[in-house]
Each structure stands twice: as C-alpha cells, then as structure tokens.
Amino acid sequence: MECVKSDSRISNLELRLNPRIISASNGYFTAREMVRVGSTPRGVQKMLPKARAISIKLENLSRVECNILKQSLLSLGGDAAVHKFVLTEEVEPSNAVLVGMQEHFSELCNQLMEQPWVLPRIARIIRETIKNYNKRVYKVPYRGGELTLGRTTHIMGVLNVTPDSFSDGGKFTDVKTAVEYALKMASCGADIIDIGGQSTRPGSRQVSVKEELKRVIPVLDKLSGKKLLISIDTARSAVAREALRAGAKIVNDITGLCGDRKMAGVVAKYKTPVIIMHIRGTPQTMQENPQYEDVMSEIALHIRESIRIALSAGVARERIIIDPGIGFGKLPEHNIEILRRLSELKSIGCPILVGTSRKSFIGHY
Numbered sequence: 001m002e003c004v005k006s007d008s009r010i011s012n013l014e015l016r017l018n019p020r021i022i023s024a025s026n027g028y029f030t031a032r033e034m035v036r037v038g039s040t041p042r043g044v045q046k047m048l049p050k051a052r053a054i055s056i057k058l059e060n061l062s063r064v065e066c067n068i069l070k071q072s073l074l075s076l077g078g079d080a081a082v083h084k085f086v087l088t089e090e091v092e093p094s095n096a097v098l099v100g101m102q103e104h105f106s107e108l109c110n111q112l113m114e115q116p117w118v119l120p121r122i123a124r125i126i127r128e129t130i131k132n133y134n135k136r137v138y139k140v141p142y143r144g145g146e147l148t149l150g151r152t153t154h155i156m157g158v159l160n161v162t163p164d165s166f167s168d169g170g171k172f173t174d175v176k177t178a179v180e181y182a183l184k185m186a187s188c189g190a191d192i193i194d195i196g197g198q199s200t201r202p203g204s205r206q207v208s209v210k211e212e213l214k215r216v217i218p219v220l221d222k223l224s225g226k227k228l229l230i231s232i233d234t235a236r237s238a239v240a241r242e243a244l245r246a247g248a249k250i251v252n253d254i255t256g257l258c259g260d261r262k263m264a265g266v267v268a269k270y271k272t273p274v275i276i277m278h279i280r281g282t283p284q285t286m287q288e289n290p291q292y293e294d295v296m297s298e299i300a301l302h303i304r305e306s307i308r309i310a311l312s313a314g315v316a317r318e319r320i321i322i323d324p325g326i327g328f329g330k331l332p333e334h335n336i337e338i339l340r341r342l343s344e345l346k347s348i349g350c351p352i353l354v355g356t357s358r359k360s361f362i363g364h365y
Contacts, residue, residue: 038083132349157190196233220246237262256306266314280329332361
C-alpha cells in the first residue's frame with residue numbers, strides 16, 4: 001500500500017533518518033544492525049560493549065554526517081558503527097548505529113546544537129527519539145472520555161460481523177448474536193470492542209461500502225448507550241463516518257490512512273483516535289511471498305509516513321495509536337522478529353497495538 005505524500009510536523013529529515021532505539025537488553029540485534037550497516041566484525045566486537053545503555057539506528061546519513069557523529073561520540077566515550085568504506089569515501093549514504101550512555105548522548109546533542117548545517121536538527125531528532133522511547137504513559141482522548149495506556153495492558157476484543165473472517169467468519173452475522181458476543185467480551189475484561197464488516201484475511205474479497213455498512217451499523221445501534229469503548233475496523237472513510245455517528249469512538253485503519261485519502265479528514269473532523277497499521281500490499285495480495293531487507297525499518301518508516309498524513313489533516317498526535325500489522329504481509333519469521341523487537345517502535349512516540357490472537361504463525365517456532 002503506497003502512502004500519498006503530504007507535509008506536516010514529521011520532517012523530511014526524520015523520514016530520511018527513520019530513527020529508532022535498538023533494545024539494549026538484546027545484544028544480538030544490536031550486533032546484527034552493526035553488521036547490516038557495514039561495520040567489520042572486529043569493529044562490532046569493539047563497539048558492542050558500549051551499546052549496553054543506548055543504541056540508536058539512523059539511516060541514510062551522508063559521509064560528513066557519519067564522520068561527525070562517530071568522532072563526536074568517540075571523544076565522549078561512545079561510538080558509532082558506520083559502513084567500513086565511509087572513511088575512504090567509497091560509500092554514501094550509510095546507515096549508522098550510535099552507541100553510548102545517556103550522558104554521552106546528552107553531551108553529543110549539546111555539541112551538535114552549536115554546529116552549523118543540519119546538525120542541530122539531527123540533535124533534536126536524537127533527543128526526541130530517546131524521549132519517545134522512555135515514555136511510559138499515554139493519554140488518548142476520545143469523544144466523552146480519555147483512554148490511559150501504558151500503566152497496564154489493555155485488551156481489545158474482536159467482533160467480525162462477516163461470513164469469511166479467518167477466525168470466526170459466519171459466527172456473528174446476525175445482530176442479536178453479535179451484540180451478545182460484544183457484551184460477553186466486555187464482561188470478560190475486554191477494554192475495547194473492535195467491530196469489522198470487511199474481512200481482511202489473506203485473499204479476502206472486498207465488499208461494497210453499502211454491504212459493509214449493512215453489517216456494522218445495526219450492531220453499533222444496538223450497542224449505543226452500553227458504555228462500551230468501540231472501534232470500527234475499516235479502511236473506508238464513508239464507513240468510518242457513519243460508524244462514528246452511530247457511537248464508535250476509535251477508527252482502526254489497516255491501511256494506515258493510505259487506502260482512502262478522505263479517511264484522515266474524517267478522523268480529524270470527529271476528533272477520534274486512529275489506529276495506524278503497517279501492511280505490505282492489500283489483503284488480496286499481502287501474502288504473495290512478502291520479503292523484507294529490513295522489516296523493522298520498513299514498518300517504522302511506513303508508520304511515520306502515515307502519521308505525517310494524519311497530522312497534516314489535523315489529527316492530534318495524542319490520538320494516534322500504531323500497529324506493526326502482525327500477519328499482514330509478513331512471513332512467520334517476520335512476525336517473530338517484530339514481537340522480539342517490538343520495543344523499537346516506542347521510538348516513534350505513540351502507544352502500540354499488537355494483534356496476535358489466532359494468527360497462524362503461532363506454533364511455527
């Protein structure tokens with residue numbers, strides 16, 4: 001799914017650098033990222049001990065940017081893994097893994113702020129990335145209330161009012177059964193009820209807007225006034241608009257606002273939270289041999305592009321929730337890696353939703 005281009009508070013520089021913190025608790029992934037950027041095995045061996053506090057991956061750096069960051073961090077006691085041919089000017093651009101303690105990065109940013117060119121902006125991005133990663137509590141406002149995330153894990157109960165969903169297709173196609181199941185999930189502890197009228201299983205057939213509305217609106221009407229926090233799972237702005245009018249409080253868009261150009265405007269108009277998901281392709285094509293050079297990099301970049309679309313339409317950042325899209329254009333090994341490296345997405349600064357329930361990759365490893 002290709003995102004439309006738009007201007008907003010996520011800068012072109014942030015998209016170019018695509019910054020994220022690599023989990024300090026897992027040296028394997030830090031070492032792998034160092035190798036991936038082109039460092040020598042001996043260089044990785046020397047730098048890895050310095051990565052026990054903070055490791056920040058930056059992408060698409062110029063040779064000058066790489067050299068300044070590496071020399072500055074070395075002078076402070078940290079280091080930067082860059083491509084082995086950066087110094088000989090044979091490679092540009094290069095990715096980098098910056099490693100060091102909190103105080104090293106604080107002083108690095110102070111020094112960069114005193115420099116000309118793009119360096120002060122890089123400093124601000126590094127500071128913001130560390131701040132985002134360390135954030136623990138998120139307050140997500142919605143019409144009539146506020147959802148506090150981070151203090152505990154919240155559970156989303158999924159209600160598919162479709163005949164062909166992968167896990168429960170056909171079970172809840174009549175309104176009475178669907179309403180009863182939604183109430184049952186809430187009584188069992190579900191904090192959010194996610195209602196969808198369009199199957200997103202691999203190879204699923206797309207239904208008309210009229211049919212999707214016919215499936216979800218009667219259920220929403222019956223649940224109105226039940227004090228449930230309901231999200232509408234749809235990629236169509238027309239369905240989202242009617243669902244919000246019928247009582248839904250959150251929009252869950254598997255295309256990350258890239259499928260329907262009017263969706264971001266609807267979300268902004270109704271001042272509703274939005275869940276932005278990463279998907280490769282569409283439900284019809286997403287499992288046709290998906291391959292990634294760097295799955296975490298692509299997910300982070302796609303989500304940042306989607307956030308920029310949301311912000312440019314007037315969606316408040318505190319209303320954005322992100323979802324790496326487990327099983328949507330991923331092989332089992334991709335899903336496992338995403339779960340092991342999920343904390344890297346905290347670098348973006350939004351609460352994270354993960355949908356693993358009943359996914360077929362469970363049990364592969």
